[in-house]
Amino acid sequence: VSGVRKAACIGGGVIGAGWAARLAWHGIDVTVCDPHPEAERRCRIVLANGEWAMARLYGAPVGEPGAVAFTTDIAEAVADADFVQESAPEDIPLKQAILAEIDRHAPAVALVCSSTSGLRPTVLQSVMDRPGRFMVGHPFNPVYLLPLVEVCGGEKTDAAAIDRAITFYRSLGMQPLHVRTEIDGFIADRLMEALWREALWLVNDGVATVAEIDDAVRYGPGLRWAMMGTFLTYRIAGGEDGMRHFMRQFGPALQWPWTKLTDVPDLTDDLIDRIATQSDEQADGVELRDLERQRDDGLVAIMQALKPLGIGAGAVLADQERARVGARAPVTPDLSVAAPLCLHTARVLPEWTDYNGHMTEHRYLQVFGDAADALFAAVGVDAAYLAGGHSYYTVESHLRHLGEAPADVPLHVETQLLDHDAKRIHAFHRLVRSDTDTLLATAEQLYLHVDTKEGRVCDAPEAVRDRLAAIAAAHGDLPLPDGAGRSVGLRRQVAAE
């Protein structure tokens, strides 16, 4: 798409190596140039990290990954490059010398971009013979994962070169942000630098430690910044009264000593108008309720995603879940009713759906698994029981998919006990869309009672078996559910067993 087949990364530190990883993953051959004696070793660690992380993010690579070569000679690195990314230290004379060298040896059509976090492109390009092809392309660490790249041209940059760079970066899975006004620090680093300076004051003044400051971010505002930034968050916080109200309400705080950084703009009517108008454009007609819903969906999804990793807010969630499960009163449904048990309800979460907007195949099994857990809890196999080292494991499932479910629809599962003995439970679940009473899927499952420490099958205790017997007695006269006992195959076939 972009026409770039070969790239050069000048500077192979954390940023340069991150670029090399992203480029190679996208099928582009890369030559990394760095004079540091440890450069190749360090770079290869980043390449390996990037390969593993991108495999998880993207799945399998599109095609063959690009090759990565190393050199200490800039001329050699850029000789046949279509694209050059400079990631040298933030030192103007050093960067200028490197860029002049790149400019002399790179093909005339090659784009040249700098990873600088904040130096002005006009200053950097001043030493180049072909400054029109130069601009800033400022990435964020880890470069192989974070999509943002700030693109900022200098006074001599060609507009066409900026378009080419934006197209190219987009082909690498990035989100280019065109910084239209040349300014030190561009946009993101100005914000980061402001927060950083305030954080330094807090440590300097002994108010908080670095760990406390990080916690103040990651358990609170950081979760919102991950998906909405700051203005949209405040628009929602303004509630029904909107952005203009929010600005006027919190305007006075600008004059209060809530940071050490007290050089603030005047909150004139003109500035309030501008922000309110731009905020309307940003919201693009999406109603407050939908924005709130989007915010909440995103926060839930982020915290749930961090839970199994035990990171930040995900760790809080996991801790509380453990505490709550321990405290949960035993479920005591009436097991003697001659009808399938309804022990589990759910709602189709937005993140369970695929690109067609329907619940993905494996999420059906997740809901059936939750229904099985509810059945186990009902016969006494609850959190305390599990903690004691025994459990039921699913060993066999037969699923039939009969209907589709879009996001948000309510579900319930009807569970019929088909058979059991000391070690085994044989159950049949029907997944029903509750609002339309439509059967969506069935699952016939076999569970084994196991000693989880020893990893072997063993008898369930008397109390559990008594409860199973009570359900079996109640379900004894129910007809065998439609679909039970089936094997998979084309019907004309004789079953193989």
Place this chain on the structure above:
Amino acid sequence: VSGVRKAACIGGGVIGAGWAARLAWHGIDVTVCDPHPEAERRCRIVLANGEWAMARLYGAPVGEPGAVAFTTDIAEAVADADFVQESAPEDIPLKQAILAEIDRHAPAVALVCSSTSGLRPTVLQSVMDRPGRFMVGHPFNPVYLLPLVEVCGGEKTDAAAIDRAITFYRSLGMQPLHVRTEIDGFIADRLMEALWREALWLVNDGVATVAEIDDAVRYGPGLRWAMMGTFLTYRIAGGEDGMRHFMRQFGPALQWPWTKLTDVPDLTDDLIDRIATQSDEQADGVELRDLERQRDDGLVAIMQALKPLGIGAGAVLADQERARVGARAPVTPDLSVAAPLCLHTARVLPEWTDYNGHMTEHRYLQVFGDAADALFAAVGVDAAYLAGGHSYYTVESHLRHLGEAPADVPLHVETQLLDHDAKRIHAFHRLVRSDTDTLLATAEQLYLHVDTKEGRVCDAPEAVRDRLAAIAAAHGDLPLPDGAGRSVGLRRQVAAE
């Protein structure tokens, strides 16, 4: 645990209502007091949002949710409360008047906390007769989801009251951060305010729009802030040279005009030492490589979580996936080999594992689904084909679970074609742990060829059937795999069909 059975929320705006939602979810009866004529209607919207969001975050409530009542009378609201949370507008005389009223009527043992974003507790408690039980408990919107609450006592606050409040907030699933030094704006709001002031400058100076500023956060640094904050992120960015190196390298930037907020602390050796030491304590012996891995795991998990929601970096990922799938060269494996096809490999992601550290049941089906997609692609049912309105749907699956898989282990799937006709494919997959060659699970599945627009079964085209026939010819002499053709049941049973 906390002994709180009844709470009063004084002020029922976005923050007060968010508190009510969190409290009620955790089984605590709440009385909301607000003089605004629309207060109850607005509050009930937040309560409904909170109920839905917490159901998704936590699953089913522990027990009966608390009741929520409304009043306009502070004395009535707090009369029998064990805990009072004040969330009135940021106006010192107004808050003082309200707190004095609360103080007069609340039981002597009740804790009284203020949601203020930055006013000093010493100032607020000065009007109270029992100031010892008062402190700031500053939450973050939406209060029912974000775990952070900053706890800050004033000069007259009892240490024991702070301990009680921290215990109570923790029982609500929150992450209390004790602000040990009383300071305007506490910790989080100082950081947020610094970022906000810089953002206002950027709009004021016409450098960027509010949407561009939000994008500069949510596609880049915001994703890191969601899980690591700022210091730990920079520690990792410092690479092998560590925090001290990072501080010295970026120290000069403090003197550069990278923000409008130029009142910066001197980066003395003492301050650098303090930060480096605190950063070591924060990392707590965790090695750089493990921190990098944690960061990358978290970023992948967050972006993956946002993908189906189409929010921020998740939308970038979804867009690129669509573009990449469209561009993918058709897979042309050799279909004529007389052995099961190996078309799909994967690795167990950390977020696929349960609390035992093993791959969760439904993730097996996810991997089999990916293997089925690879089989479809191999016979010509690729992204372009799907876009044309035809596909194969799974209608039936038989799964056997034979082994467990911890995070990170490599997997591959071996696929044998058992049967097919114009409309149907009958296949058998074996999921193998690649590093030990252990069979973990099998899946026997039936797929139907469908017209996805009409929603009905139809014949697959000649080209697809020819490829299936080629595989069938190659697989014709393979033995029927162990486990094929089985139905679920206790073996002593006669199969029901």
